[in-house]
Amino acid sequence: MKIGEFLKENFISVGDNVKFLLEKLDLSNDDLLRIIESRIGEPAKMSKSKANTVDPEETIQRYGADTVRLYILFAGPVEKDFEWTEEGLRGAYRFLNRLWELFHKNLDLIKDVRVSKEELSKVQGKAREVRRKTHQTLQKYLKDMEEFSFNTAIAAIMQLVGELSDLKEEEKNPMVLREAFEIVLFMLYPITPHVCEELWQKLGNEKPMVFYPFPEVDPEALRTEAIEIPVQVNGKVRSHITVHPEASQEEVLDVALKDPKISSYVQGKPIKKVFYVKGKLLSLVI
DSSP states (O other): OOHHHHHHHTTOOGGGTHHHHHHHTTOOOHHHHHHHHHHHSOOOOOOGGGTOOOOHHHHHHHHOHHHHHHHHHHSSOTTSOOOOOHHHHHHHHHHHHHHHHHHHHHHHHHTTOOOOHHHHTTOOHHHHHHHHHHHHHHHHHHHHHHTTOHHHHHHHHHHHHHHHHTOOGGGOOHHHHHHHHHHHHHHHTTTOHHHHHHHHHHTTOSSOGGGSOOOOOOHHHHOOSOEEEEEEETTEEEEEEEEOTTOOHHHHHHHHHTSHHHHHHHTTOOOOEEEEETTTEEEEEO
16 A cells, blocks of 8 residues: 555645654645645644644734734635645735835825816726726625625735736826725735735825725726627627617617628628527627
8 A cells, every 4th residue: 555545544744744744844834845745745734732833923923913824814715624835825915015026116106196086987998997997896795704704805906916016017097006005005905914914104194094984985997888799690799899888779770781701791682580589699690
């Protein structure tokens, strides 16, 4: 019987004994232990009897309390166990560093900007897309937090930060970017308060974050001005058109018939039937 099969059959993890052996041989190394575990057995569950517990003080000194909280809440659903890994901690640490660097990269652009809801409602193009994404993330965050789905709430924040970091200089609207950063800080505040409070102060706010109201989702920001839908001719998709989400069947049909691809298929032939599923599909039978 192979070592791995014996361990599995007897419900013994590598960490039960190997970690003690490595320490006695003065070879204690997390990377080495993970290699051994991956080859001959499953990782050990954290336990005092297995000498594989993590000292919270040491971990906090290395990565900071914010990183530890972020990692624990992002690791998985709260009702399930998760495997504690150094790689996971480093991932949380990298994210906070990425946020820190992105914030300071744009600080000069947003520091003296004052957010006006009236002005924000008028933005168009890429700025409007960024604002929609920001409020969609806030909406998801509020729902997930109510359901204690902390990991998915954090994932949404990370995705938003990723999109903000991908913005080109000419795509950056100072007011929209400031609003986005403020919302990111508020969403992360219950999880990583130390980092968020320091960045909040750098924005020029005189009082701590707890003295300011939590941001609300702006329905106007969520509103979509145009959507893309497929157009079928005799059951096959022949093109895609852009229309207003509230456009009527007649308006959508008019846009479709002006599309060169659709008009080439119709070519003056009578349209026998028109099926329109609002915001999703236009189907023509000729």
